[in-house]
Amino acid sequence: MATPHKVNFITGNANKLSEVRAILEPTGIVVSNQALDLPEIQGSLEDVTREKCRVAADLVKGPVLVEDTCLCFNALNGLPGPYIKWFMKSIGHVGLNNLLAAYDDKSAQAVATFGFCKGPGQEVLLFQGRTDGKVVQARGPTHFDLKLRRLLFRVIYDEAFELIIHLGWDAVFEYEGETYAEMDKGKKNKISHRGKALDELRRWIENGGMN
Numbered sequence: 001m002a003t004p005h006k007v008n009f010i011t012g013n014a015n016k017l018s019e020v021r022a023i024l025e026p027t028g029i030v031v032s033n034q035a036l037d038l039p040e041i042q043g044s045l046e047d048v049t050r051e052k053c054r055v056a057a058d059l060v061k062g063p064v065l066v067e068d069t070c071l072c073f074n075a076l077n078g079l080p081g082p083y084i085k086w087f088m089k090s091i092g093h094v095g096l097n098n099l100l101a102a103y104d105d106k107s108a109q110a111v112a113t114f115g116f117c118k119g120p121g122q123e124v125l126l127f128q129g130r131t132d133g134k135v136v137q138a139r140g141p142t143h144f145d146l147k148l149r150r151l152l153f154r155v156i157y158d159e160a161f162e163l164i165i166h167l168g169w170d171a172v173f174e175y176e177g178e179t180y181a182e183m184d185k186g187k188k189n190k191i192s193h194r195g196k197a198l199d200e201l202r203r204w205i206e207n208g209g210m211n
């Protein structure tokens with residue numbers, strides 16, 4: 001039997017990790033994980049991922065997969081884009097809606113950019129997926145993971161605030177009438193920015209890219 005392909009996904013986000021595993025593992029790609037704090041520079045979506053990947057490969061001294069997620073509002077020429085994590089932390093779901101209050105155009109794109117690098121000093125390859133949707137008032141469970149919500153009630157306020165950034169924006173991103181939060185995970189993973197980017201990665205791996 002052929003040895004399964006393996007990727008070492010460097011992320012501190014447990015929700016991303018579980019989605020990546022749910023998407024890749026049924027295709028025979030084994031996903032290991034290291035949670036490292038990687039720098040996120042200012043720049044284009046591609047620049048942010050490329051730099052995360054370069055630093056991760058240096059730290060791990062081996063092959064790595066990283067991902068950076070953006071939420072781009074068309075009325076705001078792509079902002080918050082790669083800064084969505086900090087916007088979520090500062091203004092939450094209501095604030096994201098308020099940002100678009102002055103515009104009729106509520107359309108947005110969720111973008112996942114994965115970077116793969118074979119090791120220190122090697123080229124970073126990018127795999128990107130985009131899903132078009134629109135920003136709506138929060139609907140569906142306002143968490144990107146239930147366990148985190150339970151934890152939220154158990155930790156002190158400051159830690160709870162830090163965790164809010166992991167709750168994500170699934171509840172305010174609507175795709176064809178349903179928010180990501182209202183969809184079952186299987187459906188989200190089929191149509192999501194992350195699912196599409198991982199399709200590209202899987203095709204590349206199946207065509208011998210990692211050899």
Ligand SMILES: O=c1[nH]c(=O)c2ncn([C@@H]3O[C@H](COP(=O)(O)OP(=O)(O)OP(=O)(O)O)[C@@H](O)[C@H]3O)c2[nH]1
Pocket residue numbers: 010011012013016040067068069070084085086088144165166167168169170171180194
């Ligand atoms: O509701 C959501 N549905 C998703 O599908 C999704 N994917 C990412 N996110 C959130 O968007 C920001 C991206 O920032 P990000 O890419 O830098 O991630 P991160 O810092 O959490 O992890 P990482 O950089 O260690 O991989 C972070 O706040 C993530 O929690 C999502 N929220």
Ligand SMILES: [Mg+2]
Pocket residue numbers: 040085
């Ligand atoms: Mg990050």
